[in-house]
Amino acid sequence: MNYLNLLILFLPAIGWGLMPLAIASVKNSNVYNQIVGTVVAAFLFAVIVMLIAHPALNWPLFLFSVLAGACWVVGQVGQYISYSRISVSATMPISTGLQLIGVPLVGVIAFHEWQTTQSKLWGFFGIIVLIIGVIFTSRSDEGTSEGGSKNQWGTLILLILTTFGYIASSSIPKALQGSSISIFFGETVGMMISVFIYTLVTGNLKAWAQKTTVLSGSAGILYGIANLAYIYSIGPWGVNTAFVVSQLCVVISTLGGLIFLHEKKSKRGLIYTLIGLVLIVIGAFLTTVIQ
Template identity: 65%
Template structure:
């Protein structure tokens, strides 16, 4: 069972972009609203089962992590519409794999041994190369406009800071997975509500594409809870590396199920980039 649990986060998080992008006539506002509602419902169900204690410290930090997550997710959803899931996910995941370990080193004193630092920084270099390969422009396809791609990469770099903060904040708080998740999803709902209201899209929450995006939120909740269980059963490093296989699922799924275009050259670069991203993830976590 503990080995099966390793794959559930990757499957759930890998399918999440495909579910969101498959909803017809949806926009980023529908997608983020539906996702946070689905995640909140999943968190409430899990909390009702466990009745985990939630104190002020857990709530404040986890809610802040949820609000930061929305920043990263909005950037990702905008990028889906610009360059597709199959290009967005490797870049976004690679940037997170670079940023989160660096925060761990600088803020939490991780990679304490010389060997860990050596392998870790080699892994980051490999990740950077992998991200670069997956972002190679495909001329003649929908993602091939260089100006469009450059602006999208800049957007991902800036908004991925939200993901990095979201992944790093929980390290300063201790609590059960369900108590952290429900507080996190409350923060997600608050941030998404502010985003839609400020942009004049408050009615988004009542629209049909928003309701159709709710299953993506369920997948987020399932992935998060199963990741926590996988960490408890198999350790942080192994669980984290397996969870990053989500990028393979979402990238291939974008090409196969969403029919996103890539030239032969672009496909070759993407495959090599994915291999390097997974290799970099292993180096930065297992050694």
């Protein structure tokens, strides 16, 4: 067994799992600081990798990658807003579960995956398990910061709508033929453009020069390392294994929010969250590995 490849396989889960904790640990930051800091750091990381690797880059590949990056920002902004509304430990299981439902469905409809009857049965059963898992993790926890039906349902609707951005961002690269590093670079360019427009339209251009934005850049570095590790792991491990293991980030971020960020839940809320996590992990394996 190549232990280095095994270590790299788990880097995406670690990096993406630590991203929410890195963002939440920056005091007095808002969603504009968080998204600008993340995107700028990821872009600089991508530029450095491009200068080292010198991969081929063509206009169609670049433009579609830019579109994927812009879609990613929609999903990430929704996630960052939700952290402050219902906490990291409540946001991540819901967001991850919705992505695990959406991305396989796009694969079936647009890319004709799950071609056998058996794979369709296991896949759709896995999606049902994921839906149940999301329902458990989205249960209102009265008496805590995430409780209250208005706050809970409003944020759930926000997550559902913005998760379409994540789903598009994950699906577009499947249709592209070219260097993974080039795709990653194009995505970060799209991220930079869309975040600039977002801060311009909302009147928050000042976020580009604030200290909390710089501190939020740690999340961008984590994102860049995780994304490149994921791209590399597809080679020795295959898409299915790399994708499933990367989704373990939800366990790290959710438990990390409870342990390190001291996010409070009632006993009932904690039980719901843990049951939902287990179901999401099981559903992820059913929709990807058992095919």
